[in-house]
Amino acid sequence: MEHLYIDKYSHLHSFIHRLDPRVKFIAFLGFIFTILSTLPAENTKFIIYFSIIVILIIISRIPVKHFIKNFFILLPFILLIVLSATFYGSNVLKGIFIKSVFSILILTLLSSTTKFHYLIKALEKFKFPKILTINMIFMYRYIFVFIDEKMRKERAIKLKYFGKRNFLQFKILGNIIGSMFIGAYERSERIYSAMCSRLFSGQINTIEQLKIKNSDIIFLISFIAILLVVRIFI
Amino acid sequence: MRKAVEIKNLSFSYSDGKKVLDDFSLDIHEGETVGIIGPNGAGKTTLLLHLSGVFGKDLAIKIFDIPIKKENLFEIRKKIGLLFQNPDDQLFMITVFDDIAFGLLNLGLSKEEIVHRAEKYLEAVSLPGYGDRISHHLSYGEKKRVALASVLAMEPEILVLDEPTANLDPTTCREFVDLLKNFNHTKIIAGHNMYVIREICDKVVILNKGKKIIEGTPKEIFDNEPLLLQNRLI
Numbered sequence A: 001m002e003h004l005y006i007d008k009y010s011h012l013h014s015f016i017h018r019l020d021p022r023v024k025f026i027a028f029l030g031f032i033f034t035i036l037s038t039l040p041a042e043n044t045k046f047i048i049y050f051s052i053i054v055i056l057i058i059i060s061r062i063p064v065k066h067f068i069k070n071f072f073i074l075l076p077f078i079l080l081i082v083l084s085a086t087f088y089g090s091n092v093l094k095g096i097f098i099k100s101v102f103s104i105l106i107l108t109l110l111s112s113t114t115k116f117h118y119l120i121k122a123l124e125k126f127k128f129p130k131i132l133t134i135n136m137i138f139m140y141r142y143i144f145v146f147i148d149e150k151m152r153k154e155r156a157i158k159l160k161y162f163g164k165r166n167f168l169q170f171k172i173l174g175n176i177i178g179s180m181f182i183g184a185y186e187r188s189e190r191i192y193s194a195m196c197s198r199l200f201s202g203q204i205n206t207i208e209q210l211k212i213k214n215s216d217i218i219f220l221i222s223f224i225a226i227l228l229v230v231r232i233f234i
Numbered sequence B: 001m002r003k004a005v006e007i008k009n010l011s012f013s014y015s016d017g018k019k020v021l022d023d024f025s026l027d028i029h030e031g032e033t034v035g036i037i038g039p040n041g042a043g044k045t046t047l048l049l050h051l052s053g054v055f056g057k058d059l060a061i062k063i064f065d066i067p068i069k070k071e072n073l074f075e076i077r078k079k080i081g082l083l084f085q086n087p088d089d090q091l092f093m094i095t096v097f098d099d100i101a102f103g104l105l106n107l108g109l110s111k112e113e114i115v116h117r118a119e120k121y122l123e124a125v126s127l128p129g130y131g132d133r134i135s136h137h138l139s140y141g142e143k144k145r146v147a148l149a150s151v152l153a154m155e156p157e158i159l160v161l162d163e164p165t166a167n168l169d170p171t172t173c174r175e176f177v178d179l180l181k182n183f184n185h186t187k188i189i190a191g192h193n194m195y196v197i198r199e200i201c202d203k204v205v206i207l208n209k210g211k212k213i214i215e216g217t218p219k220e221i222f223d224n225e226p227l228l229l230q231n232r233l234i
Helices: A021-036 A043-060 A064-084 A090-113 A116-125 A130-160 A166-197 A214-233 B044-051 B070-079 B096-107 B111-124 B140-152 B170-181 B194-200 B218-222 B225-230
Strands: B003-013 B019-029 B033-037 B058-063 B066-068 B080-083 B158-162 B186-190 B203-208 B211-216
Touching: A021 A043, A021 A090, A021 A116, A021 A214, A043 A090, A043 A214, A064 A090, A090 A116, A116 A130, A130 A166, A166 B080, B003 B044, B003 B186, B019 B044, B019 B186, B019 B203, B019 B211, B033 B044, B033 B194, B044 B058, B044 B080, B044 B158, B044 B186, B066 B070, B070 B080, B080 B140, B096 B111, B096 B140, B111 B140, B140 B170, B170 B194, B186 B194, B194 B218, B203 B218, B211 B218, B218 B225
Parallel strands: B033 B186, B033 B203, B080 B158, B158 B186
Antiparallel strands: B003 B019, B003 B058, B058 B066, B203 B211
16 A cells, blocks of 8 residues: 655655765754744845755755645644734744744754664654654554555445434444554564564664764765854854 | 473463363473474463463473563563464564664674574575565565564574464475474474364374373374364364
8 A cells, every 4th residue: 555654755865865874964953943043024034044954955856746745744833833922023923933844844854864773763862762763653653554444444335334323423434443543462472572572672672874974974074164154143 | 301391280271260270280301392282272372472471470381490580581581482363463574684783682692693693594484685674565474484583583492383283274284384494493382274284293192172181202192083083173
């Protein structure tokens, strides 16, 4: 079955893809903080930020439609934030909107150019709480198994539903959600047994596979220098 | 030849009161390949989970003379490699390499040894270079092989396989059987595929409603048609 993976384009080859995930993490988060700390009225800076994002997207070779698709998925959330700040005036609204859009573009760039497990390894390296990284590993591993199961159940309903007694469908839907919860619980028991049989004792360890190269350091220093110049001197 | 597994009068019920194993006894010697067959719900999977100490303390079972007790679980699980029926339950990490490394890290091996074993056993299951693959992207047959590699990499003395050829197409099933024949471990195989059991096993046990019905050579068992019919095996 076809799924929408957040790291769908992480197998491409580009300079951005080759960067160490930790370097990308620091650089891109630094970029987001720089954008967030810029005043809404500083239009020139926003134009430069946008140009940097466009250059990074071009270098990454990721299709622009992927960014547009991601943007539209997250647009309702941006609008919700913008609407909640309407009484602060149009300047603030514009600022929130632009900053949100830029942040989404940067995070999409980060997640699309880095394999998910390397992203997790980078987070582990930054001492991100283990419980969260483990949850992310399991979520990424099993969300598609769960979606496949949901699709199979939907198919089963379609085969038996003849288009009448719509109200009854809610009851059936409730039963299906319940059975999926029970299925997920039972699966978790089996996974736990599989973990125990391979000597799990409460701590999940992974092997460090990341290596920082000279090009990573040069990129990071140059990128941060550019951000500082734009932020302070322009 | 020393006893690899000794089960004496094992009885077990789940918390709902349903008796799954009833006074079950069996001796398996080192190097033997034993098939456990029986209809659905006979208790085969429960029996295999007992061998790995999943249900905790179990003085009715000894693995190489070591009784299953909390303080012995680490030692016992080092000796027993358990392959689950559904590879999605067994491959819980994102990448193939991380999955193989999971048990090896728990064994306390060095990074070099882990990388070496991962490569060696991926090669052994005919999937060289699969380390960086995402588990969810693999075909069912590939997942089965990776799950087997993750078990073999622990270098256990006893392989416990729960329906190893379930849901495999005939060619993949044939390849999997050939693969299993290559390993000299003591093997305990539960399943419904009579061809596989007949082909691989030295000894066959029929289990029905938690009870051992009979134990014999594949010829003795499979030539006894009334017995197979009586136990819903043909």
